[in-house]
Structure formats: structure tokens, C-alpha cells
Amino acid sequence: MYGPLGRRLLRFKRYRQMARVLARHGFDYFVDQIAPLGTPFLRPFRRRPRPPRHSAPERLRMVLQELGPTFIKLGQLLSTRADLLPEDYVLELEKLQDAVPPFPFEEVRRQVERELGRPLESVFTRFDRTCLAAASIAQVHRARLAGGEEVVVKVQRPGVEDIIAVDLDILHDVARLVERRTHWGRIYSFTEMAEEFRRTMHEETDFRAEARNTETLRRDALDDPHVYIPRVHWDLTSRRVLTLEYVEAVKLTDVAALDAMGIDRTEVARRLAQSIVKQMLVDGVFHADPHPGNLAVLPDGRITFFDFGITGRLPADLREQLGLLVLGLVRKDTGRVMRALYRMGVVPPEVDAVALRRDIERLQQKYYEVPLAQVDVAESMRDLLRVAYKHRIRLPSELTLLIRALVTADGVIEQLDREVSIAVIARPLVKKLAAGHFSPERFRRHLEEVLPEYAYLLARLPALAGDILEQAARGKLRIREENPALGELVPRIERIVARLSAGLVAAALFVAAALLGRHPVKLFGFLPLAETSFVAASILAAWLALALLRRRP
Numbered sequence: 001m002y003g004p005l006g007r008r009l010l011r012f013k014r015y016r017q018m019a020r021v022l023a024r025h026g027f028d029y030f031v032d033q034i035a036p037l038g039t040p041f042l043r044p045f046r047r048r049p050r051p052p053r054h055s056a057p058e059r060l061r062m063v064l065q066e067l068g069p070t071f072i073k074l075g076q077l078l079s080t081r082a083d084l085l086p087e088d089y090v091l092e093l094e095k096l097q098d099a100v101p102p103f104p105f106e107e108v109r110r111q112v113e114r115e116l117g118r119p120l121e122s123v124f125t126r127f128d129r130t131c132l133a134a135a136s137i138a139q140v141h142r143a144r145l146a147g148g149e150e151v152v153v154k155v156q157r158p159g160v161e162d163i164i165a166v167d168l169d170i171l172h173d174v175a176r177l178v179e180r181r182t183h184w185g186r187i188y189s190f191t192e193m194a195e196e197f198r199r200t201m202h203e204e205t206d207f208r209a210e211a212r213n214t215e216t217l218r219r220d221a222l223d224d225p226h227v228y229i230p231r232v233h234w235d236l237t238s239r240r241v242l243t244l245e246y247v248e249a250v251k252l253t254d255v256a257a258l259d260a261m262g263i264d265r266t267e268v269a270r271r272l273a274q275s276i277v278k279q280m281l282v283d284g285v286f287h288a289d290p291h292p293g294n295l296a297v298l299p300d301g302r303i304t305f306f307d308f309g310i311t312g313r314l315p316a317d318l319r320e321q322l323g324l325l326v327l328g329l330v331r332k333d334t335g336r337v338m339r340a341l342y343r344m345g346v347v348p349p350e351v352d353a354v355a356l357r358r359d360i361e362r363l364q365q366k367y368y369e370v371p372l373a374q375v376d377v378a379e380s381m382r383d384l385l386r387v388a389y390k391h392r393i394r395l396p397s398e399l400t401l402l403i404r405a406l407v408t409a410d411g412v413i414e415q416l417d418r419e420v421s422i423a424v425i426a427r428p429l430v431k432k433l434a435a436g437h438f439s440p441e442r443f444r445r446h447l448e449e450v451l452p453e454y455a456y457l458l459a460r461l462p463a464l465a466g467d468i469l470e471q472a473a474r475g476k477l478r479i480r481e482e483n484p485a486l487g488e489l490v491p492r493i494e495r496i497v498a499r500l501s502a503g504l505v506a507a508a509l510f511v512a513a514a515l516l517g518r519h520p521v522k523l524f525g526f527l528p529l530a531e532t533s534f535v536a537a538s539i540l541a542a543w544l545a546l547a548l549l550r551r552r553p
Contacts, residue, residue, distance in 0.1 A: 251296050
């Protein structure tokens with residue numbers, strides 16, 4: 001781990017590296033944007049503009065790939081945010097691969113022994129030197145415990161935490177800059193997104209969080225006889241090492257092996273769809289990256305999930321609003337869709353409500369006559385995200401993770417059996433969820449929650465009303481009105497007044513220099529007063545010209 005001085009040096013080197021990579025891929029103009037962030041030596045990396053050989057989305061993907069783990073994860077996260085990025089960028093960022101060469105086994109040994117506090121051989125009777133998979137943050141090895149149980153051990157890449165921490169600081173700086181200087185910064189809270197991404201990366205680099213996610217999904221799957229989640233070995237798990245039960249299973253993409261085992265692919269597709277829908281709409285905790293590499297089938301036909309580093313959570317209120325939104329789309333009820341969007345708190349105040357309603361109606365018309373079994377879930381989700389992007393609607397991060405998981409799972413299910421539809425399987429649960437919104441039981445629970453607060457407010461109401469009336473009778477009642485824009489306006493006015501004053505002083509000095517030029521006078525006996533006035537006026541004038549060129553009123 002680096003100390004404060006080492007972290008600053010690493011941060012400076014990362015800024016330089018970012019500048020090189022951006023310049024090499026034709027993003028020279030962005031170097032000018034990050035140069036003011038305390039790194040004045042970035043500008044030498046600017047290059048003469050050359051015709052780009054790749055499109056802007058392709059070049060962005062190459063930049064993120066080259067910058068390493070933090071930016072690869074950022075790109076993968078942005079690939080789920082079609083409400084923020086144009087579709088061509090989203091499709092290109094979906095191609096980002098998090099696969100790198102493995103680090104040496106001796107480093108694996110040191111990391112495991114440091115984290116577990118014991119020699120490797122005292123814990124494992126066998127530990128494969130060759131890894132099963134390697135990524136930018138960690139790699140996975142198969143091993144055997146002293147009791148004979150087969151396990152997989154996930155080991156964090158040494159030094160990656162320090163690099164990620166520095167990258168996250170840089171991203172936070174860039175987010176603040178974008179908010180201050182761009183039109184998009186006035187629409188979206190980029191610093192809030194940067195903090196959200198920081199929390200995500202902290203979870204992904206703390207394997208104890210992944211272990212907790214695994215245990216949660218394992219507990220939720222206990223009542224599902226068709227799903228199996230591996231067990232966590234907590235005594236062999238730490239911040240940088242995760243040990244899980246090894247499960248002998250066949251990947252869902254290995255169709256030949258599934259057929260050889262006599263596995264019914266249609267049944268597997270149906271079970272996978274049911275499990276995904278249950279996780280999202282019933283449990284509220286779901287595997288957010290169900291790609292083929294994270295899904296497999298046991299010999300008895302049960303589905304198993306791997307890698308719970310990215311897990312989504314849907315609070316009960318968001319699940320209810322999601323159910324109402326989907327139900328509104330299915331029933332062609334634009335009003336219900338609009339209400340669900342507003343209750344999610346995602347519609348910006350400046351949205352054109354008429355245009356938004358019109359686009360939702362077009363979306364409903366597109367799918368209204370299509371049988372539910374024939375609805376393309378991936379395409380319908382992308383249509384919804386296109387509407388969100390057009391109207392600058394920022395969807396909750398939980399909802400974008402859900403959409404990404406749905407689209408990914410839909411692709412896997414389609415490979416197994418094109419006739420199985422997530423939409424058909426989800427419909428009964430969506431109806432049940434929407435019906436529960438108006439159920440007597442929910443109304444009773446709501447009353448139990450709010451009645452104590454209402455009773456407390458009612459008890460205080462006479463005293464509060466008496467205080468207000470007494471202040472009014474004495475003439476001491478004051479109503480304060482605040483304009484939030486004044487907070488930004490005052491500093492701007494102060495800068496304008498300062499520049500205006502400096503301009504007047506500069507003009508006065510120029511006039512003084514012209515008048516004193518006829519009568520030489522020396523300040524303190526040796527400084528020519530006319531020339532001194534002229535130099536001071538010139539400095540002030542240059543400062544004013546520079547301020548105007550920078551366009552900072």
C-alpha cells in the first residue's frame with residue numbers, strides 16, 4: 001500500500017498516462033479539459049490532428065481498455081446507461097473485455113498467505129498453479145482443502161487497490177469539472193455518479209462484499225429446487241481472498257455437453273427465466289451480470305450462478321413502481337406509465353411532458369398488437385432507454401442494472417430455446433406485484449408506519465399553531481423567500497465588479513502616465529512615476545484581456 005506521498009506521485013503519473021492515451025487515440029481536446037486539474041505538464045502530449053481510423057465510440061473503447069481495471073469497469077457500467085449515452089457508444093462499450101494475462105503464482109502464494117495468516121500448504125493439500133480465469137482485478141484457482149473438499153479461490157491482483165483508488169480520485173475531479181463547464185453537467189449530477197461508481201468499485205475490490213452477496217442469493221434460492229448457489233467458506237475469506245465451494249457443472253453455452261448429459265434445454269431456459277424474474281421482482285436481490293460464463297447446469301438439471309461481484313438490489317417501493325410501469329405499458333395506459341416514472345423521481349423538471357407522453361404512446365403502440373410470447377425483451381428495453389435518453393431522464397442505477405441483466409439473460413435464453421419468453425414468465429408476477437400495491441394488507445402496513453408520525457404531529461399542532469398566531473399578533477412573524485440562483489449570481493457579480501474596478505484603475509493609470517510624461521517625477525527618488533504607472537496599467541489591462549478570453553464572467 002502506498003503512503004500519502006506515494007499516492008500523490010502515482011496520481012501524477014496516472015494523469016500523464018491518461019494524457020498520452022487520450023492524445024494517441026485522437027482525444028487531444030480533452031487533454032485541455034483535464035490540464036487545469038493540477039497537472040500543468042499534460043499539454044506537451046497534444047499532437048497534430050490526424051484523420052481518425054476508427055469511429056469515436058471505437059476510440060473511446062480502446063482508451064478505456066488501455067487505461068486498465070477502473071476504466072474497463074467504468075466502460076462496462078456505462079454500457080448499461082443508454083439513458084446517458086447514444087446507442088452507438090453503448091453498443092461499442094458492450095464489447096469491453098476484462099481479460100488480462102495472469103500474475104505469477106509466487107505472487108498468488110504471497111497474497112493468500114498474507115490474507116489468511118497461514119502457509120499455503122497448511123490450508124490446502126492441492127493448489128493449482130494454473131488459474132481457471134484471469135481478469136484485471138483478480139484471478140481464480142482451483143484447490144483442495146485438508147478435508148478433501150474441492151474449492152475455488154479468488155485472489156486479488158497485488159497493488160490493484162492503489163491504482164483504483166487513484167483512478168477514482170481522478171474521475172471525481174473530472175466529474176466536478178464536467179459539472180462546472182458543460183451543458184450536460186447542468187442536467188446530470190456527475191459527481192453523484194462518480195461517488196456511486198466509487199461505492200461499486202469498493203464493493204468489487206472487497207471480496208467480503210461478494211461473499212455476502214453470494215450468501216444472500218444462496219439463502220433466497222433455498223426455496224427454489226431448480227437453482228443452486230455455491231457455499232462460501234468464511235474462515236478462508238478476507239478482503240482480498242474469496243474461497244467458494246467448487247461446483248462440477250457444464251456451461252450453458254456448451255450445447256453438445258448438455259445434449260450428451262440428456263439435459264432438456266427448453267426446461268433449462270424456462271428455469272433460468274423463472275429464477276431471474278424471481279430474483280428481481282420477489283427477492284429484490286439479483287445477479288446483475290448473468291452472461292454465459294457465469295451460468296452453468298449441474299448433472300441433475302439445476303442451474304448454478306457464479307461471480308457475484310456485481311449484484312443489483314431493488315427496494316420494495318421501486319419494485320412496485322416497476323410493476324406498475326410494465327403493467328401500464330402492457331395495458332396501453334400512458335397515464336399509469338407517466339405516474340410510475342414521476343414517482344421514481346427520474347423525470348427532470350424541465351421535461352416536455354407532452355412530447356414524453358407522445359413517445360410513450362408510440363412505444364405502447366409498437367408492442368400492443370404483438371403477442372407477449374413474441375415480444376423481444378432486449379429490443380423493448382432498448383426502446384425504453386432510447387426514450388429516456390431523448391428526454392434526459394436519468395433512470396435509477398438499480399433500474400439500469402436490472403435492464404442490463406434482463407438483456408443479457410434474454411440472450412442466453414434465446415440460445416437455449418427461442419420459444420421461451422421472459423415476458424410471458426414475468427407477467428403473472430408483475431400482475432401480482434401491481435395488485436399487491438392496492439391490497440388491504442399493504443394499506444394496513446402503511447397505516448402502521450404513518451399513524452405514529454401523524455399522532456405525534458397532531459399532538460404538537462395546537463402548540464405550533466399558538467406560537468405562529470402569537471408571533472403574528474406581536475408583528476414578529478417573518479416569511480423568508482430564497483432564490484437558489486442567488487447563491488451562484490453573487491460570486492459572478494463580485495467578479496464583474498472586480499474587473500470593472502480594475503479596468504477603471506488601469507484607465508486612470510494610463511491617463512496618469514500620459515500626464516506625468518511631460519513632468520518627470522521619481523517615486524522614492526529613483527522610480528520614474530510615469531513609466532511605473534504605465535507598466536502597472538499594462539499589467540492590469542493584460543489580466544483583464546486574459547480573463548475575457550477565458551470567458552469567465
